[in-house]
Amino acid sequence: MEKLLIVEDSRSSAIMIREVLSQLYSFDIDTANSLKEFQKLTSDPQNQYFLALLDLNLPDAPDGEIVDLAIDKNIPSIVYTANVNKKQRTNIWEKGVIDYILKTGPQSISYICEIVGRIYKNREMKVLVVDDHPAFRQYIEQLLSTHQFQVFKATDGKQALDIFKSISGIKLIITDNEMPELGGIDLTIEIRKLANIEEVSIIGISAFHKADVSANFLKNGANDFIYKPFSEEEFYCRINQNLKMQESIEVQKKLNQEKNRLLSMASHDVKSPLSGIYNLCQMIIDDPDSNDNMDLLKVILEAAEQITEIVDNLLDVSVVESNQFRIEKESIDIINIIHQRIKLMEVIAAKKSIKITFNFPDKLILEFDRPKISQVIDNL
Structure with a gap:
């Protein structure tokens, strides 16, 4: 540790x-x-x-x-x-x-x-420094090494592009503008063909205080720009700010993927009881005087409560973001639950010429979350 x-x-x-x-x-x-x-x-x-x-x-x-x-x-x-x-x-x-x-x-x-x-994260973070002046490359490398980054160096944009293509996982590029072979702005254009602004951060640097240099860097895909000379504090703040933004976007992407996964699961979990409710209602309409109607209504109510909890969980943003749904245990007869779920599904099964049978004790009291065990049974 x-x-x-x-x-x-x-x-x-x-x-x-x-x-x-x-x-x-x-x-x-x-x-x-x-x-x-x-x-x-x-x-x-x-x-x-x-x-x-x-x-x-x-x-x-x-x-x-x-x-x-x-x-x-x-x-x-x-x-x-x-x-x-x-x-x-x-x-x-x-x-x-x-x-x-x-x-x-x-x-x-x-x-x-x-x-x-x-x-702590920087030790796994790869940074590419691009500058044709050896002293300045060494200075930037020293600053980055102090913050525990993994540092790779290039003397111009052409070499930097080759390094970027050959080494996976580079998350930050710090590049000078005026260099032989391929300058910083042209390098930024080429990098953006390979990785978007959310995947790799690019910080342009220049000693020439021309109004259009910083604008050209930013317009062509750089995340930030610093003029030389700069204070070490500013340098670190810019780097940390850009990496923090990059990580925030990555977290948001993963969160959206997880939300989509949960929505897909929920749509499946809602579909089964909804189909059962529809078919049970149809049975009641077809035979309104049946002695079984009260039992069918109880099954419908149970299925409606299950759907309500699924929808409530989806609407609870904190639950979705944490992917930690509440488990509320209670002592219930599992055999009765199985009977209700079969009753809900057997109409659908009969239409497909499927007969559902089971052989269990008359009663079995267990501790579980009623709606969630119902989802489990429906998915069997």
């Missing part, structure tokens, strides 16, 4: 952050309240942390010494502090931390959860 380390001198804050993260992720989370406890935990070879959340000012390390120790131990780190001035902020970024977060209340906890989840 992946391990996360929280270093916070306030025990209550550490516990609160740990509890919130535990509800969202299945990490093994350790907490430390001082530099001494941090050193003890990280000296154990069994403790391999994929990420650490560090309080910048600890009682035994008031000047941020813990950040240097974490970086020296190659632990990707997020700094968590009550206040930071411009000089401290610059110093923090120069150390190569993932991010810094101000302690501003519930919103900061929410952002912690978001960035922790982002870093």
Whole structure:
């Protein structure tokens, strides 16, 4: 199991952050309240942390010494502090931390959860960097590696296109515009022939502040654009925002697919009792004085209640989105339920020259959800 380390001198804050993260992720989370406890935990070879959340000012390390120790131990780190001035902020970024977060209340906890989840996902996220300047490619690679991305590099658009075709699963392309062979805008056009804007995010970059460069990138399928030079914070925010949007669209697609699947199942589950109701009503109309009519009406009522629950579940958006339907158990005679379902279906079966018979005890009390067991029997 992946391990996360929280270093916070306030025990209550550490516990609160740990509890919130535990509800969202299945990490093994350790907490430390001082530099001494941090050193003890990280000296154990069994403790391999994929990420650490560090309080910048600890009682035994008031000047941020813990950040240097974490970086020296190659632990990707997020700094968590009550206040930071411009000089401290610059110093923090120069150390190569993932991010810094101000302690501003519930919103900061929410952002912690978001960035922790982002870093965890990034380790499986493939990013392609395209630039003809080696120094800038290396700089971007370093920024992305700090956030745990898998990074692939290309010197121009032609090489980038070959890499994209040969490596599956690339989700983000960061490309310069002015390059030999194939420029960034032309690369964007070619990529969009292979993957739409919802599948692969493209961020254009250019050092030339021309009004039409950013517009041409965006009009030809890029998701975003950044001018050089840019701040590292802006760079990370743009990347996170684009990937978050991409993931949101993917979740929505899966949700729509699940809704369609449930609707298909529901249409089948509704069709059987509706057919039974129709045929039983026809029997009552054909012989209104039959002694069996009261029993037939009871079966019709049961089938109507089943259909009502199916429709109610479909109208309950929260149930459909979670795919977790309510199960309401009660002690009922299963033999009586089977008799009712057979009564509902035997008219339909008779029209197809099918005879339904069964041999069960006179009574068998079990605990189950009445409408759902009726659906199961109908589908046999």
